[in-house]
Amino acid sequence: MLAKTYGSAVYGVDAHIITIEVNVSTGTKFFMVGLPDSAVKESEHRVESALKQNGFSMPRQKVIVNLAPADIKKEGSSYDLPIAIGILAASAQIDVPNLEEYLIMGELALDGSIRPIKGALPIAIEARKKGFKGLILPKENASEAAIVDNLQVLGADNLLQAVRHLTGFELIEPLEYDTRDMFQTHINEYEADFANVQGQENIKRSLEIAAAGGHNVIMIGPPGAGKTMLAKRLPSILPPLSLQESLETTKIHSVAGHLKEHASLIASRPFRAPHHTISDVALVGGGGIPQPGEISLANNGVLFLDELPEFKRAVLEVMRQPLEERKVTISRAKISIDFPANFMLIASMNPCPCGYYNHPEKECVCAPGVVQKYLNKVSGPLLDRIDLHVEVTPVSFDQLSADRKTESSEEIRKRVIEARLIQEERFKDQPEIYNNAMMNSQMVKSMCQINQAGKALLKTAMEKLGLSARAYDRILKVSRTIADLAGKEDIQIEHLAEAIQYRSLDRDGWAS
Template sequence: MLAKTYGSAVYGVDAHQITIEVNIITGTKFFMVGLPDSAVKESEHRVESALKQNGYHMPRQRVIVNLAPADIKKEGSAYDLPIAIGILCASDQITLPSLDQYMIMGELALDGKIRPVKGALPIAIEARKKGFKGLILPKENASEAAIVDKIDVIGVESLKEAVNHLTGKKPIEPLHYDTRDIFQSHVNEYDADFANVQGQENIKRSLEIAAAGGHNVIMIGPPGAGKTMLAKRLPSILPPLTLQESLETTKIHSVSGHLSENASLIATRPFRSPHHTISDVALVGGGGIPQPGEISLANNGVLFLDELPEFKRTVLEVMRQPLEERKVTISRARISIEFPANFMLIASMNPCPCGYYNHPEKDCVCAPGVVQKYLNKVSGPLLDRIDLHVEVTPVSFDQLSADRKTESSDEIRNRVIEARLIQAERFKDHPDIFNNAMMNSQMVKSMCQINQAGRALLKTAMEKLGLSARAYDRILKVARTIADLAGKEDIQIEHLAEAIQYRSLDRDGWAN
């Protein structure tokens, strides 16, 4: 008898329907076709054990399982449950008249328990898109999938529970969530706050500008100056995620398996801080069937690279294109997948190997030329793509021990939101542009006009610092953001001067 169940394969951040066809005919072997990988092929043994432990049996005939369409590679163990239910139907051990109304996914343990799978959210979206009444999947993934409306999400813990629900013996109540309530109840929940930071007012100012315009930042300073502490607090001053951004971020974390059990929506900006030993594939994404990398996991949030020169040169260089295009395309012989990569890059580094070049109190012990050589580990093209270069100096004892109240993240975030609202109005006719950092060269020319005095100041700065044409655009974008924070329609010379000082760490002038 031929039986059909339905599952889904996740490619990139989207899912595609897979039909699992099971036919039992005369013979003695088990065959699985349709480009399954090793994990899918091994399901035969997991399914056989799970069936036996739950009072069923594996047919002693020829069992043919086809995963259609046959030209798409299938990977992972999430097809165990639909295969098991298909075998039960094809061998007449159970009768399920409503089988075609459900999409089914889940990994089987040997005792029939069901383990969680990756990509529950895009699978639920695909199930609704294809018109299925419901989705049966592991209970741990039900909260994640239930944020999709107009579909019944059934969370099960075992093969027996799934069969009892489908046969109507013990129906399980569908899980439904109000997405907006979940989103609003968790928005802006951050552990770190700028209210706990004493001193470093100039660094706070630069991070406020970065947050307001979506600019990339590099902080250079000695060990213990507070670079990492400040970077970790940046998400707390960014505007709250919109519901659309939250769904997009949750999809990426879902397909990569980074959502915790029983998690639903991600309502706070992601903060990713990979170790400097990371590979280029782990950073930008890849694999046989491409998976998102750290730059995609940081989408709509912050990617923090601590000790930037310690990263391998090849790893840093692969970020150059995603930093410009806000996406990364992974191409393979059979498939090409695009991942979003709209992140803010925050990098930190010591000024030299010993860490005390330009320190106000301690002497640098590095040999002549070592500082320049150390800075050369970060390429000029990559530095050009970083809008703000900020020198971080240590905080004095008097500042650390002061009792004065400092601005909280909420206060700074309110100013950032006001600046973003100005930008939203400016870019209302450009649906793909959300902040000043995303402007192209043509938009910079039309929206970042400066007067004669400003042009003279910028020309002098370009000549003395040896800046590139890309750095010229970056300065104008930052100046536009500073003007937005000040509530000014035009870029004033003081806004331009402040923007120029954030290029003072450029290699041509700083290391000499």
């Protein structure tokens, strides 16, 4: 007897329907075909134990399980549940007339309980798109999948519960969520706040500019100056995630298996801070069947690289293309997958190996030339993609002990949101561009006009400070953002002057 169930395979951040055909006929062997990996092949033993533990039996006949389409590699243990249901239906142990209305996914334990899977959200989106009535999956993943409307999301604890629902003996109550209400309830939940930061007003200002224009930032300063502490507070002043951004971010974390049990939408911008020993594959993504890396997990949020020169040169260089294109393409012999990588890069570094070059109180003990050699660990093309270079100096005792109220993240965020709204109006005819940092050279020329006094200032700065040619566009982009924060339609000379000071690493002889 032949039976069909339906599952799903996730490639990139999208799901594809997999048809699971089970045929039970005369014979004694079990065959699984359709390009399964080892974890899928091992399902025979998990399924057999789960069936026996729940009062069913594994057919002592020839059982053929085909996972179609046969040219797509099937990976993981999440096909256990649909295979078990298919075997029960094909061997006439259960009668399910509407089996084709359900998409079923879940890993079986030996006792028949169902374990969580990866990628529940993209699977639910694909199930709705293909017209399935319901999605049966582990209960731990139900909250995540219930974000999708017009689909019955049924969270099952074990095989028997799923079978009883399909046969009509005991229905599982579909899980439903008011997505917008849930999204607004958990929006912008951050523990770190700029209200707790004493001093460092110039760094707060630079991070506000970065948040307002979507600019990348590198902070350079001695140990203990507060670089990491300030970077961790950046997400708290970024604009709230839109519902679309939240769905996109949740899909990526779902595919990577980073969502907590019973989690639903990610409503706060992600903050990823990988260690400097990370590999290039872990950073940008990859694997036999490509999985998202740290730059994709930071999508719509912040990627923080602490101690930038300590990262391997090859690891840093693979970020150059994603920083420009806002996505990363992972290509393999049989598949090519795009992962979103629209993140803000925040980097920090010491000015030299000992950490005290240019320190106001402590003396640098590095040998001549060592400082420049240390800075050269970060390539020019990578620095070219970082708009703001900020020098961080230690906070004095008087500033630390001062009993005065500082601006909270909420107050700063209001100004950032107002600046982003101006940019949203500016780029309304450019759907792929929505902040100043994403402007190309042609757009910079048309949207960052400066008067003769501004041109004279910029020319003088480039000549006197020895600024590199690559600093030109970056200065104009940042000055455009500063003007937006000030609510000015035109870039004025004070906006340009402030932007120029954020190019310290471009200055000739900075480390001489």
